[in-house]
Amino acid sequence: MGGITVRWQAQEIIDELLSESEPDSQWTRTQLRELVAAHPDSPEQALLEHLTATTALTNAPDNGAPGIQADQPLQAPAPVPFTRRSRNRIEAVLGDKMLMTAFQPVRRIPAGHVIGVEALTRFVSDDGASADHWFSEAQSVGLGTDLEIAALHRALTAAQAVPEHLFIALNLTPATCMDPRIQGLLEHSQLAMDRIVIELNGNVPADQYASLTAALAPLRGRGLRIAVDGAGAGFTSMDQVLALHPDIIKLGRKFIDGIENSEWQRLRAAAMGELARHIGAVLAAQGVETQEELAAVTDLEMAAAQGYLLGRPTVHPLDWNAWTQSESEAAPSGS
Structure with a gap:
């Protein structure tokens, strides 16, 4: 059922892209048609290769796409101004649902087996912009929550194909968590509430601790867990942990990078580990x-x-299931 769902979503997105007539996207349509022809029975594979190719445009020299110079390094996207074009782009994504969900495994350590997955949004765009850029652009035109909810809906649908014993981590900003639509989406997702983890994306302003806690309380009472960033500046992250009482404290890539050579990073992680134990949370590395x-x-x-x-x-x-199938095949009898 999961494969059918992803195939249907992929075909829907491909049809939408190929129906466009804008001159600026002619190169993209040509490349996509070639991929569809190469994978006539697998629209999801064609779309995956399209996503990989467009994303690579922001990280590689010119491969023939117009508007990119081989000898000119690509710069990070500039801050997005509030423009009609930006709003039109986001509204097009919302209307055509031109996004998909990827999952990344989360493993218990030191055992190494998969215990959950994090949902990550992938956009079918002509420019290969990162997901963060799309969400920033949506926020700049007042559609940030709408785009997050669209991505959440996709993730909850895709999650039905994830093995039932794995948790599903979903990224939401604090503002979106307080949107009244969130509770209804999660309650009708067909996922057990104790499989859902909400990862708060960004710091929570101190004056919103109480309202955010109240908004999540009914769902947490039914088993939903929340995760927060434990690597914020100064005491901000500790204040947030004490106020929100999360189930999971995560240390992200910027903190983990080079931790084996940094006594300060290891001491900070150890301190956050003690705080986690104090409130009954667990510490995780990202x-x-x-x-x-x-x-x-x-x-x-x-x-x-x-x-x-x-x-x-x-x-x-197939990859999501393979993570657990390979482990069960390798496990000794009776383990």
């Missing part, structure tokens, strides 16, 4: 990319980790 980083977070007794070293994001249900 963005683990080397064996040295994995060894360091394991030595610090973090409960879980994710990152390219442990599994890359993928939109394919």
